[in-house]
Amino acid sequence: MGKKWEEMTSDEKQEALFQRWLSPKDPQGNDIKFQSPQAEKAYKERITRIKDAIQMKKLPDRVPVFIIPSFFPVYNAGFTPREAMYDYDKCCVAFKKLVLDFAPDGQIGAVAPGPGKVFDILDYKLYSWPGHGVSPNFSYQANEGEYMKADEYDALIDDPSNFFSNIYLPRVFGALEGFRMLPALTGILEIYGVAFNFIPFGLPPVQATYKALFEAGAEALKWAGAIGACNTEMNAAGFPGLWAGFTKAPFDVIGDTLRGTRGIMTDMYRQPDKLIEAMEKLTPIMIKMGVGAAKMNGQPLIFMPLHKGADGFMSDEQFKKFYWPTFRKVMMGLIAEGAIPNPAAEGKWTTRLEVIQDLPKGKTLWMMDQSDMAKAKKTLGKVACMYGNVSSALLALGTPQEVKDYVKKCIDVAGKGGGYIVANGAFFDQAKAENVKAMVDSAKKYGVYK
């Protein structure tokens, strides 16, 4: 089939990923059987519409429309978040109902709720989830903390993998306590010394940890089977799933997961060089994570939730020094391998627009929450397709007419010449179904390019 991956240009790689996305496979690797010829046609039209919007080379037939929810589909189906996380069938019913009720061009499959039982087995501490730290009726939420201490940058920089396995993971998973005792696997070199390295695996805490891992793995597999089948069904009904996987900006890896907001912001003053060195070290790892998912799943879009670079979170100078350089490198690394970074600019990013427009045209896709879309269109919008800006408040509390008017305004402001996709701006839990419907329907009605 022509060129080898290594010989392709980045454009050819992107095209190859689009082609694979257009011919979806089920989890067993077989071609998906579409429900009907119409479903197959709709599936391909949707991807083509999204592709044209992203690439900005030719106008799509109309402005595409996405629904990017948090637990909204679950409420919409009459379930609680707790039920969706513990009863995979209910989760599937809910997400299938979403595409059938609203028929968006893009959706994100049923993976977001995740398997509650896996988190139970592992005793996960980074998050509280419904019925475990938060009410069964609420979505999961993060528990920020200093899971990496201020004086551990050297350990992270020296060997990120080992830092995660032996230090970070035991701190965020109670059941992985035994990982603290693991040997450095790079020490297993010759017959002399081999046995020493296997002693830890005989110790009761390590064996207990492996027992938990087997259990969690079995449960995760069960969940993946259910959710994979559900996503395949949605594809077969004509609805492509958007994301092949995700990765993160290195600043957020450290700020969200390792050091917490307070920790990383103190580090910006007390040990800026270490922080920057650690972000540089994480950059190729974050690229590999996204590229690996794109190639494995055969589709180009890689989601990147952005958190601590938003307006107000730091000054422009701080943004340019700490947040942007490695974030951009991760995006450029993804692009070089044919993947399309899909950063979500959560909150407002209006003051960042001048900086973040320094990207190759038609190679990224941005989710915009509350940024000024007129300004965004004139800056970032010149080089990148954007979606979103329909607010959570409007979807939860507005009327269908207000939603319709707003969508129309978004299309007028951001849709000119392509490069815009109608969507909600932030992951949302509660909304009136009629408002979500109004969002999708008015995109289809007002978004046609003549």
Added chain:
Amino acid sequence: MAQDLVNTLADLKEQEAIKIVKDRLSAGEDPLKILGDARKGMEIVGKRFASSEYFIPDLVYSGEILKAVTEMVKPKLTKTTESKKLGKVVFGTVAGDIHDIGKDIVVFMLDVNGFEVHDLGVDVPAQKFVEKIKETGAPVVGLSGFLTLAFDSMKLTVDAIKAAGLRDKVSIMIGGGQITEEVRKYTGADAYGKDAMAGVTLAKKWAGVK
């Protein structure tokens, strides 16, 4: 020398600030006076944040410096004096929501602007707000929330305050990532603040501060 501490803290020069405090303590100076200067430095930090000269990292770091200074001074404190406060505010993230970054920033700004803030933390049940309002007699209440689910919790909290007969005794502000005027109306709060400074302005207005 007093001005030195005020300025070094305001300029976020941690090492210098700590050295000044050390020198002043060993010179036998009144620790309360040192704390007073540190406080003045923090007020300047608050002003710089309000004028977008400082951002969250700078606030966080100033808090770290203040913590270090306070820890040095504390052992020498023989008495405490209550500084005069502008007014009381009851504050918290509403039931079901455990987000605290936004709440903490507003609490910080209210504090450096002279308010006595009763911070109830996160995931605060409506009844706990009611009890704290009764206990403190605070005229200002702040409800924080990040999730769309917080809209209902805010409404329930306002309703609980009403049911307890306290609605006309307090002014209620709401704030958070997805809060708009629409949400304000829905919850029955008196106002919403789009950022921390808006919260301070509202609190000052309601507490009758010029």
